Amino acid sequence: MDAVSRRLMKELHDFQRDPTGHPDILELRPVDDDDLLNWKAVMRGALDTAYEGGVFELQIIVPTAYPIQPPTVKFVTTICHPNVHFKTGEICLDILKTAWSPAWTLQSTLLAISLLLAHPEPGSPLNCDAANLLRCGDVEGYNSLVRMYTEMHAMDAATLLSSDDEVEVQGAGFAGVDSRAGMVSVGGWS
Incomplete structure (x- = not known):
């Protein structure tokens, strides 16, 4: 087993040992037991945000130079957020680019993404519509837009409607x- 595989197996075991370490991370695992470089994560929308009640799937592609190089993480579930590309799910987060350190793990990366959802950075947007609402001070409009997309894409319609x-x-x-x-x-x- 190479160093990357050992590191990823350790991260998987750490998450499985304490899956409640962060309540917003519901699932973190390789998609296939034979491929440790392709992972799936499932996150819950944070409480007291417009994402609350939503469940979001993310794809994590781990490079062969991990942990020296960062993983590529993107949302599979459509999400409305200033720092997430609406169509591709790409995430604009410094730790996924220039501020990456081998000290980061897949789980800590997901925690950073969870924090980004609760605290958007409209100054470096991938979704200009969402960012412009925040830049103009229309927090209510932003939350309404986010909530609409959360309900449309991240919540089971059967539980929404009686x-x-x-x-x-x-x-x-x-x-x-x-x-x-x-x-x-x-x-x-x-």
Whole structure:
């Protein structure tokens, strides 16, 4: 077993030994037991954020030079965030680029991503629509947009709607968004 495999196996065992070490990380594992360089992570949306109640899948590609080089991490689940590319799921986070250190682990990287979700950096956006709302001070509008996409893509629709709720779809008109997907407003919600 090479050094990269040993390191990744240690990280996997550390996570499995204490999977509740961070409550927002629900799953962290290789996609296939025969390929330690391709991982899947599942994170819960942080409490008291517009992501709360959402469950987000991430793909982690580990380079053969890990931990000298950072992993490539991207969201598989569509997410609305200033520092995440809306279509590709690419994440703009300094530790995934220039500030990487071999001291970082996959789990600590996910913790940093979780913190980024709760504390966006609109100054270096990959999603300009979301960033512009924050730059203009429209936190309510930003949270509403984030919540809409969290409900559309990261929550089980069956748990969102009871049988007597009415659903109305309206075109949202945001750049880069298919207007047919629109905005969902649910009757009876306050």
